[in-house]
Amino acid sequence: AQSVTQPDIHITVSEGASLELRCNYSYGATPYLFWYVQSPGQGLQLLLKYFSGDTLVQGIKGFEAEFKRSQSSFNLRKPSVHWSDAAEYFCAVGPFSGGYNKLIFGAGTRLAVHP
């Protein structure tokens, strides 16, 4: 069965510190992978995506993620966190079939940033 696991429910970091949010997936074929961010009371905004090619992908707001097939992982990183990065982050795997995405989401990681 297809699934996404985000092992960390809550993470707290200090402003300026580096960040890594973990994501593991279970999927039978080459996955399409996404990271979305959700601020309180808002919808989801796409940070970055991986479809094929270079396994290190760059996204918006200084985020990057690395696809590691051998580990079934797609961890999100940022070298220096800003207070405005406090939000909830969702990893998703999206089989593309029949002409549309069928996203399967992880449970999310809530990020708090200390000044």
Added chain:
Amino acid sequence: ETGVTQTPRHLVMGMTNKKSLKCEQHLGHNAMYWYKQSAKKPLELMFVYNFKEQTENNSVPSRFSPECPNSSHLFLHLHTLQPEDSALYLCASSPTAGENTEAFFGQGTRLTVV
């Protein structure tokens, strides 16, 4: 602003009420989705419409009734809901031409059933 607009942003309804959620996009996308986001649970895909035809219904109770009159609009009609249906309902859309596509989400409707 993602180009996907949902109304209303907040809705409180009784268990005997009938209400509708609306989603609108003018991005030229042909696929539209309803997701449910409950507290402490992953987002759940409810329905998918592709070119106005329903292509996915993930065992959603019949008290939720979707409608897609055209590729730009998607509705979720609600009737006789239960308190456990209280959640954030998110609409999304995506292109269907080609494979390198992503879903664009609206800001959601926060539904409270009392």
